[in-house]
Amino acid sequence: MSTHSPSGPAIGRLYDQTTAFATRSLRTLRRNAVVVFWAVAFPALFYLLSVYLFIDTSAMPDDVVPVVKATNAISYGTFAALFVFLNTFSQSLVADVEGGRYAQFRALPVSPSADFLGRFGASFVFAAAAVTAVLAVGAATGAAYELRSLASIPVALLGLFALGLFAASLAVALVGVVPEAKYANLVTISLVMLAFFLTGYNGVQPGMVVAGAEFVNVVPNALATRLAVFHLVPVGDWTQAGLASPGAPTDLGHLVLLGAYAAAGLALAVLSTRHFLYGGEVQ
Amino acid sequence: MRSSERRRARSRSQGVRKTYGEDGVLDGIDLTVHDNEVLLLMGPNGTGKTVLLECLAGSTDPTAGEVRVFGDPVREDGGQSLSLLLQGGASVDSLSGRETAAFYADLHPSFTDRWRDIVADLGLAEALDKRTKYYSEGMKRKLELALALAVDAPLYLLDEPTAGVDLSMVQSFHRAIRERVDDGAAVVVTTHRPVDAELADRIAFVDDGRVTATGSPADLLDGVPSVLRIVGAGATTDALEEYVVGDLFYHGDERRGFLREDATVADVDAAAGDATVETVEPSYTDAFNYYVHARSTNE
Structure with a gap:
């Protein structure tokens, strides 16, 4: 009787387990019509409503309209990603908690880090697909994109990665600390909406913020969005486009801040997974 | 000393208590699982069998007491020495049986293609290749059992593996479990189905968070008082219960009970009116009713 996987080096087992969780998560995500609707279709519809009903583009110069559409597409793309990293991520955890599968996992030689990294990997792929779908809808409706440099796509992906790690870590911690795991879903959907509106649509309309809007270059959802806008959209004048003030987050400090969000998120996520899901008995 | 007591303990639990808030689920369980045996944890639904199994597996921490596997605290073992089946705990509705197997194959280094x-x-x-949401309960149990027994482990902990499985298939389940024991493993099985008693080397009856009796099936059957079988209409159940330990139990169209030491069959027969009264050999269902429900009322 052959053994499927050699007990071998720990790193090999970590890889196997991470891949197992990632594959399983991707399969369950893409087969869940509700998740696909809320993560992909809803942000795209939200974008279409905004650019055709809520924003009067007829009064704008012709060269500004494609830029406004592009910044809105990126804003709703971040909305989709945040939905995946916070709400969908917590839903997948809650499903396993309520299905009794964590009682099963705790009796297996499973690395909690592999569990989180696998789920996160799947969520990142799914979120990237959701963002791409919204940007594609934007392109189809006249949004203009332009790469600022060869580093633009890696930097935009770094923003998505950092936002994802930070948000997914909150999802794990919430599932652990909310008295009944199923209520974590309500909290995460509320957080997605609050983050979107309180930062002026993920930072693309800082003028909506009554008090000083400098924080939109600091909080992860708005920072990632504005960084993506800077690198992917040919904005001539940030003030004219409604993106200032503050100005574009262009200095190295903003990248370092994103790195810090990613590191803090990873640490919190691994600790929370180990403590709440594998060390305790989350109900 | 009996041979079973001389054998090495694969799992030993001492004074295991488990509470959730103010609700007590386990109340001081002492249990030893020996080499090469099938130990059946038998009891009604909701009496703490699954929680006990989770404690034995290290997936739930006892509120008090300790669980050791091969002499080490079960948490330190990290799931290396055991394989756990939790009813409904393996499958995700949107995955097929094959995809579910592939997932668990990558999680456990000792998972085999068995x-x-x-x-x-x-x-x-x-x-x-069907998604498990289209599986019946019995099909889910088949997949779960296959995945649990695919792991090469010296100790298997199986939560109600035959729940929802039709009687014609139960023997196949027993055979698969018995093959692991023949290969040197020990198996703990929870159940509320008397048919599973045929699988057991020892049975521990569990009720209200406690083990009420433990022994070999033969010893436990020997310990059951004379079993009364009452068929047909006649005296009311209330009128007959003064002669039996605890209550009478309905079994199809007959009533069964355990004759008190200070009563005789003639006493029951006289009180039974037109009903037929006889004594019969105890079945596992009788043993279940006696050790779980009736005996405590006699103490």
Whole structure:
């Protein structure tokens, strides 16, 4: 009787387990019509409503309209990603908690880090697909994109990665600390909406913020969005486009801040997974 | 000293208590699982069998007491020495049986391809590419059992593996479990189905968070008082219960009970009116009713 996987080096087992969780998560995500609707279709519809009903583009110069559409597409793309990293991520955890599968996992030689990294990997792929779908809808409706440099796509992906790690870590911690795991879903959907509106649509309309809007270059959802806008959209004048003030987050400090969000998120996520899901008995 | 007591303990639990808030689920369980045996944890639904199994597996921490596997605290073992089946705990509705197996194969380093043989023996092979949301409860049990027994482990902990399984298939489940014991493993099985008693080397009856009796099936059957079988209309159940330990139990159209030491069959017969009264050999259902429900009322 052959053994499927050699007990071998720990790193090999970590890889196997991470891949197992990632594959399983991707399969369950893409087969869940509700998740696909809320993560992909809803942000795209939200974008279409905004650019055709809520924003009067007829009064704008012709060269500004494609830029406004592009910044809105990126804003709703971040909305989709945040939905995946916070709400969908917590839903997948809650499903396993309520299905009794964590009682099963705790009796297996499973690395909690592999569990989180696998789920996160799947969520990142799914979120990237959701963002791409919204940007594609934007392109189809006249949004203009332009790469600022060869580093633009890696930097935009770094923003998505950092936002994802930070948000997914909150999802794990919430599932652990909310008295009944199923209520974590309500909290995460509320957080997605609050983050979107309180930062002026993920930072693309800082003028909506009554008090000083400098924080939109600091909080992860708005920072990632504005960084993506800077690198992917040919904005001539940030003030004219409604993106200032503050100005574009262009200095190295903003990248370092994103790195810090990613590191803090990873640490919190691994600790929370180990403590709440594998060390305790989350109900 | 009996041979079972001389054998090495694979799992030993001492004074295991488990509470959730103010609700007590386990109340001081002492239990030893020996080499090469099937230990059946038998009791009604909601009496703490699954929680006990989770404690034995290290997936739930006892509120008090300790669980050791091969002499070490079960948490330190990290799941290396055991394989756990939790009813409904393996499958995700949107995955197929084959995808579920692939997932668990990558999680446990001792997972073998034995699962393929077991699903073939249990008649599930044709359904492996269906999503498990289309599986019946019995089909889910087949997949779960195959995945649990596919792990090469010296100790298997199986939560109600035959729940929802039709009687014609139960023997196949027993055979698959017995093969692991023949290969040197020990198996703990929870159940509330008397038919599973045929699988057991020892039975521990569990009720209200406590083990009420432990022994070999033969010893436990020997310990059951004379079993009364009452068929037909006649005296009311209330009128007959003064002669039995605890209550009478309905079994189809007959009533069964355990004759008190200070009563005789003639006493019951006289009180039974037109009903027929006889004594019969105890079945496992009788043993279940006696050790779980009736005996405590006699103490």
